[in-house]
Amino acid sequence: MKNFELFLELTRLKKPIGFMLLFWPCLWGLTLAFQFSNNNDIFIKYCLLFFCGAVLMRSAGCIVNDILDRKIDIMVERTKNRPIASGKISVQKGLTYVFILCSLSFLILVQFNQSTIILGLASMPFAFSYPIMKKFTYWPQFFLGITFNYGLIMAWVSLTNEFSYYPVIFYIGAIFWTLGYDTIYGYQDIKDDEIIGVKSTSIKFKNNPKTFLFLCYFFFFLSLVIGGILMKFNIYYYLILLAPFLHLFVFQIYFLKNLEPNTCLKKFKSNNFLGLLVFFAILSGKIF
Secondary structure, eight states, rough: HHHHHHHHHTTTTTTHHHHHHHHHHHHHHHHHHHHOOOOOOHHHOOOHHHHHHHHHHHHHHHHOOOOOHHHHTTTTTTTTTSSSTTTTTHHHHHHHHHHHHHHHHHHHTTTHHHHHHHHHHHHHHHHHHHHHTTTOOHHHHHHHHHHHHHHHHHHHHHSSSSSOOHHHHHHHHHHHHHHOOOOHTTTHHHHHHHTOOOOOOOHHHHTSSSHHHHHHHHHHHHHHHHHHTTTOOOHHHHHTTTHHHHHHIIIIITTOOOOOHHHHHHHHTTTHHHHHHHHHHHHHHHHH
């Protein structure tokens, strides 16, 4: 039981916000591509497959992150008790878990068409780049955005078996979404990160965070509008988009009065709800 508890802690499975932020772009991509009819079984099947893939890959990513950051995590108050940093789980055992999780993810990947499989395999170098990039650049969140939203493209291709600029518009916007919410998340550790030399957009834009967040969310929202126009979505899509607009620019930015860790964590977690709102908007634009 103790080993199982450590595994849950290591993979962050008790904190679903991580794999949900990975899953929402997948669901957006599936909804954009699917032609809804009386037979929607394939949509439900693919949703389940992408959800399982998101959980597995996010879990593997957390372990790789903890292995690479173990010497840093021990110096940060919020992360010093993580299983690998604290020595409760060895690096070797952590790598074993990564191999198992990635193998299970591969079994899910091969359920799709060849183009999706190739895309999935091509994403692997990006999947574990974040912990490395934050040691060399102030823009690790950009690389996280490329990785976390890649499922949007894969989901589109899994149903259509072809590439298109439609999902690319939404994908580019989603990268800016990740830039925004992970910058907010990074403010939890900004004092420790500055001391130990870890780089992030949180540090780079610490003197004027709201301006940077506004630009990130502006480009994200702009992509949603442009994508909707190109795909000829109905009026319901734009009406529902008012909710994400208010959530981003009022709740997340305007009411970000301070950078206190609990406040930042609350704003960050609220993006799970934002993902749901965007899904409802896309779904409404397709079926009504």
